Amino acid sequence: DTGVSQNPRHKITKRGQNVTFRCDPISEHNRLYWYRQTLGQGPEFLTYFQNEAQLEKSRLLSDRFSAERPKGSFSTLEIQRTEQGDSAMYLCASSPGTSGFYNEQFFGPGTRLTVL
Amino acid sequence: GDSVTQMEGPVTLSEEAFLTINCTYTATGYPSLFWYVQYPGEGLQLLLKATKADDKGSNKGFEATYRKETTSFHLEKGSVQVSDSAVYFCAPNPLTGNQFYFGTGTSLTVIP
Numbered sequence: 329d330t331g332v333s334q335n336p337r338h339k340i341t342k343r344g345q346n347v348t349f350r351c352d353p354i355s356e357h358n359r360l361y362w363y364r365q366t367l368g369q370g371p372e373f374l375t376y377f378q379n380e381a382q383l384e385k386s387r388l389l390s391d392r393f394s395a396e397r398p399k400g401s402f403s404t405l406e407i408q409r410t411e412q413g414d415s416a417m418y419l420c421a422s423s424p425g426t427s428g429f430y431n432e433q434f435f436g437p438g439t440r441l442t443v444l
Numbered sequence: 445g446d447s448v449t450q451m452e453g454p455v456t457l458s459e460e461a462f463l464t465i466n467c468t469y470t471a472t473g474y475p476s477l478f479w480y481v482q483y484p485g486e487g488l489q490l491l492l493k494a495t496k497a498d499d500k501g502s503n504k505g506f507e508a509t510y511r512k513e514t515t516s517f518h519l520e521k522g523s524v525q526v527s528d529s530a531v532y533f534c535a536p537n538p539l540t541g542n543q544f545y546f547g548t549g550t551s552l553t554v555i556p
Contacts, residue, residue: 363546368549371534435480435487436487
């Protein structure tokens with residue numbers, strides 16, 4: 329299967345702990361996106377990479393959230409000092425292209441985070 | 445700033461009924477427009493798209509027309525099936541800037 333993969337699929341943690349999620353995009357895709365989705369809502373944009381460059385991070389929810397894509401391939405999203413309000417589904421997507429027209433995004437299955 | 449307004453659900457229809465899910469947006473310039481669908485237990489996937497004014501996107505019997513004058517991209521299907529039961533998301537993709545928006549989603553249930 330050559331789609332977008334995310335690990336883990338589920339994460340349960342205690343308030344105050346740090347968590348890290350991994351996303352492996354489709355191999356030839358330059359762009360990678362992170363979203364948060366809560367019940368009954370659409371995906372909420374968090375951040376976006378083109379290759380290894382993080383082009384937009386102003387929508388990261390707080391300074392507890394950070395993302396990396398060190399070699400322009402897989403990406404990680406870290407949440408430090410988790411809070412119960414961080415409980416949500418975290419989605420990763422990727423798309424081809426380097427500039428101009430923005431193509432469709434291909435989504436992974438998501439990582440469901442539960443903060444106790 | 446850019447935003448999208450999508451018809452709220454849930455929507456329940458009988459099989460073979462006509463479906464419309466409204467979507468309007470505000471954006472700088474003329475974005476590409478997308479509808480994504482999320483079937484139960486699955487991830488989001490593209491349903492259809494349109495990249496310029498008056499374009500009509502179509503797939504699986506669904507259609508949506510890029511209406512520049514009304515900044516709308518309403519989703520329609522003439523005869524829904526039980527297998528169309530899913531959540532549908534409207535998403536205008538910007539041509540400039542680096543932020544991406546999805547509607548809140550419209551849940552559709554089709555009953556036999």
